[in-house]
Structures are given as structure tokens and as C-alpha cells.
Amino acid sequence: MYPHERSLVKELADEPFALIGVNSDDDREELKQVLKDENITWRSFWNGGSTGGPISTAWNVSGWPTIYVLDHEGKIRHKNLRGEPLEKAIKDLIAEQKKSAGEKGE
Amino acid sequence: MTTKKRRLHLPGLSWPLVAGLLLAPSWAAQDDSSVAQEAASSPQDQLDDLMEPILADFEVSDHNETATGDEELQDLIDEYDDAVAEFMKAYRAAESDEERSALTYPEASNWTGRVKKIAEANPSTPLAMQALNWITENASGSEDAAWALGVITSNHIDSEELGAVAIQLSRDYSNGARAALKAMIENSPHQSVKGMATYAMAKNRKSLADLGKYIADADPDDENTAGMLEYFTEQLGEKRLANVQTAKRQKRLLAQYEKLMQSVADNYADVAYEARETTLGKLAARDLFELRELAVGRVAPDIEGEDIDGVAFKLSDYRGKVVMLDFWGHW
Numbered sequence: 001m002y003p004h005e006r007s008l009v010k011e012l013a014d015e016p017f018a019l020i021g022v023n024s025d026d027d028r029e030e031l032k033q034v035l036k037d038e039n040i041t042w043r044s045f046w047n048g049g050s051t052g053g054p055i056s057t058a059w060n061v062s063g064w065p066t067i068y069v070l071d072h073e074g075k076i077r078h079k080n081l082r083g084e085p086l087e088k089a090i091k092d093l094i095a096e097q098k099k100s101a102g103e104k105g106e
Numbered sequence: 107m108t109t110k111k112r113r114l115h116l117p118g119l120s121w122p123l124v125a126g127l128l129l130a131p132s133w134a135a136q137d138d139s140s141v142a143q144e145a146a147s148s149p150q151d152q153l154d155d156l157m158e159p160i161l162a163d164f165e166v167s168d169h170n171e172t173a174t175g176d177e178e179l180q181d182l183i184d185e186y187d188d189a190v191a192e193f194m195k196a197y198r199a200a201e202s203d204e205e206r207s208a209l210t211y212p213e214a215s216n217w218t219g220r221v222k223k224i225a226e227a228n229p230s231t232p233l234a235m236q237a238l239n240w241i242t243e244n245a246s247g248s249e250d251a252a253w254a255l256g257v258i259t260s261n262h263i264d265s266e267e268l269g270a271v272a273i274q275l276s277r278d279y280s281n282g283a284r285a286a287l288k289a290m291i292e293n294s295p296h297q298s299v300k301g302m303a304t305y306a307m308a309k310n311r312k313s314l315a316d317l318g319k320y321i322a323d324a325d326p327d328d329e330n331t332a333g334m335l336e337y338f339t340e341q342l343g344e345k346r347l348a349n350v351q352t353a354k355r356q357k358r359l360l361a362q363y364e365k366l367m368q369s370v371a372d373n374y375a376d377v378a379y380e381a382r383e384t385t386l387g388k389l390a391a392r393d394l395f396e397l398r399e400l401a402v403g404r405v406a407p408d409i410e411g412e413d414i415d416g417v418a419f420k421l422s423d424y425r426g427k428v429v430m431l432d433f434w435g436h437w
């Protein structure tokens with residue numbers, strides 16, 4: 001998954017897009033090393049060191065990874081897409097954001 | 107008797123497992139951290155866990171001559187566990203995909219006949235219940251499992267242990283499984299069994315809807331898609347598989363899910379779900395929150411927390427941008 005996420009983050013670096021993680025690993029120091037080793041540049045919430053942590057519990061997450069895609073208004077637009085369809089959905093929403101920003105700008 | 111080949115392809119994954127991993131929510135209790143840790147443990151750990159009871163039993167289990175039904179059943183269970191452990195050992199030792207795909211997972215059907223005999227020889231006893239339960243758990247989806255479910259709901263409907271059987275049916279899409287859950291909801295004298303069966307039926311509807319959507323959304327170019335389709339065509343039949351991929355069918359399944367889960371919240375909130383150290387009420391509240399508030403079209407609830415370096419931030423800091431929110435772990 002990391003290579004795919006890395007390339008997506010890189011490709012969309014100048015776009016109104018953010019990949020935000022919620023990480024449920026149990027060892028924070030080890031995780032810091034993983035971030036370095038795997039060149040994971042995107043930001044993650046720390047879920048308290050457990051898959052039963054507060055954020056995943058609030059979001060009722062029971063499988064990993066679980067992916068939500070939110071639009072620029074914070075609305076949930078997709079859930080658990082993967083691969084090509086996920087990428088397309090994100091790009092479509094970016095286009096939507098730009099259109100709406102453009103309309104407001106006029 | 108059915109003997110469907112269950113062959114494992116590629117790195118340690120079979121479709122039931124892959125589907126379980128990919129189709130997020132299930133009864134499988136992965137949000138319980140201990141269970142999730144277990145799921146994330148290494149093959150060696152898993153093998154050790156499997157081997158431990160087998161080795162522990164080794165010294166005491168060689169008095170077959172006077173074997174009682176209990177011992178006979180235990181021997182069969184051990185034998186099966188042993189075969190699974192052997193498979194895992196060989197799988198782990200295999201050095202190429204070719205070697206791995208030549209290995210066959212032990213067929214539970216090679217044991218169900220003998221387990222069935224024990225159940226038949228001791229009708230309506232706890233031993234029969236244990237044997238029947240083994241069949242439903244290990245030969246899930248087979249004719250034998252359908253038979254065992256039928257016997258369970260006709261001879262053992264008063265058993266308080268049916269809650270555990272019900273939970274196993276959360277991902278069993280056969281008609282037998284649904285009929286068994288329905289019988290438990292309607293006829294069990296125990297609040298706990300009724301509650302677990304209602305919860306399992308709800309989860310069953312939800313995971314079938316999720317499965318349908320997952321398949322409909324699957325990338326046809328992905329190397330795993332063909333194998334997945336083949337597996338679920340076998341499970342559901344072509345017609346049903348096509349049906350669950352339609353938005354109309356998914357909507358109906360989700361409506362059933364909501365109704366059943368609301369019934370869990372309203373009628374069985376105090377029932378303990380011991381394996382997960384919680385109550386059905388708490389689980390139902392979370393499931394209903396997800397269904398109603400974490401649905402497509404809803405504004406996502408904010409997350410306030412800190413990043414890995416300890417810097418506080420909020421999900422809403424990223425308002426204005428498209429956000430991919432990824433619940434992940436490096437395991």
C-alpha cells in the first residue's frame with residue numbers, strides 16, 4: 001500500500017488534497033522509524049497505541065485499512081474504495097473543489 | 107456429502123480470509139485490540155498457538171481402547187488441528203508460490219462424517235451439541251453444516267450455547283444459516299441467544315451488502331478480482347452474486363440491517379458479548395452511529411488528536427481540501 005500512497009501524495013502535492021492517517025500501531029518510537037524507513041510523509045493521528053483506541057472506536061472501525069474520502073466541505077463521499085477507483089474518486093473531488101472555488105472567485 | 111476443494115493461493119491467503127480482511131466491518135471483533143493483535147501475529151506465533159494444545163494433549167491421549175464419546179470427539183478434533191498445523195508448517199517452509207499452491211488445506215469434510223456419527227449416537231446431549239457445533243464451524247457452507255444447523259435448531263433450541271453458534275453465522279450466506287438464525291430468534295427461551303442471533307443476522311445482512319458493493323466496485327484489472335469472483339460465484343451462485351451487486355438489493359439488505367440492529371439496541375442491550383468483553387447494546391450503538399452518521403453524504407465528525415510527534419491537530423484543519431482518511435497500521 002505504501003508505494004501507491006506515496007505516489008498519490010507526490011502526484012497531488014500541489015492540489016487541494018491531504019492524506020491523513022489514523023495509526024493504530026502499539027509502539028510509537030518503532031513507528032517513527034517506520035515513517036522514516038518507508039518515507040511516509042503524510043500526517044497521522046496517533047490512536048493511542050491500540051486498534052481499540054479512541055479514534056477507531058468512535059469511527060467503529062473493525063477492519064484495517066479502512067478508508068474514507070471526504071470532499072472539501074468535510075462531507076463523507078466514499079468509503080473503502082481501493083486502487084484505481086479510489087484514485088479516480090479523489091481526482092474527481094479535487095476537480096469539484098476547483099470548480100466550486102472558481103465559481104466563488106468570480 | 108460435499109467436498110469442495112479449498113486451495114490456498116499465494117501468501118497465506120484464502121478468499122474467505124482476504125474477504126474478511128478487505129470487507130471491513132464484521133463480527134470478527136477486530137476492533138478488540140487483543141483480537142487484532144492476534145490477527146497481526148506472525149505465522150510462527152499462530153503455529154505455536156495451534157501446536158501448544160496439540161503437544162499438551164499428546165502424552166495423555168493414547169488410551170483409545172476405552173474411548174468414550176467425549177474422548178473420541180476430542181481425538182478427532184485434535185487430529186484435524188494437527189492436520190491444519192502440518193499444513194501451516196509445510197506452507198511456511200515452502201519456498202515458491204508454485205510449492206505453496208500445490209499444498210491443500212485439510213478438508214474438514216474428511217472429519218465431518220465421523221464427527222456426525224458421534225452426534226447421532228448421542229442425540230440431544232451436550233456432546234452432540236459440541237460435535238454439531240464443530241461441524242457448523244469447520245465445514246461452514248457445506249451440506250453437513252446445513253444438516254448440523256437443522257439438528258441444532260430442532261434438538262438443541264433450548265441450549266444457552268446457541269449464542270456462540272449464532273455468531274459464527276454472521277458471514278454464512280447460506281439459506282440454512284438464515285433459517286437457523288431465524289429459529290433462534292423466534293424460539294430460543296434465552297434472551298442472550300435471541301440477542302446474539304439478532305445481532306448475527308444483522309451483521310449477516312450488512313456484510314452481504316458490503317460484499318455486493320465491494321464486488322461491484324472491484325477493479326476488473328486487479329489481479330485478485332478474477333479469483334474473488336470465482337470464489338463468490340461458488341458461494342452464492344451466479345444469479346445471487348449478480349443480484350447483490352445491484353444498488354437496489356444492497357439498499358434492501360441495509361434496511362434489514364438497520365431494523366435488526368435497532369432491535370438489538372432496543373431489546374437486547376444488556377446481553378453480554380463475553381468474547382469481546384462488551385455488551386450488545388454498546389456494539390449496536392456503534393454500528394447504528396456508523397450507519398447513520400458515518401454514511402456517504404454526512405459531514406464527517408471532527409477528530410481532535412495528536413500526530414505521531416505529539417503535535418495536536420484536527421481533521422477539520424483540512425477543510426477546503428479533499429481528504430483521504432486512512433485507518434492504518436504497520437503490521
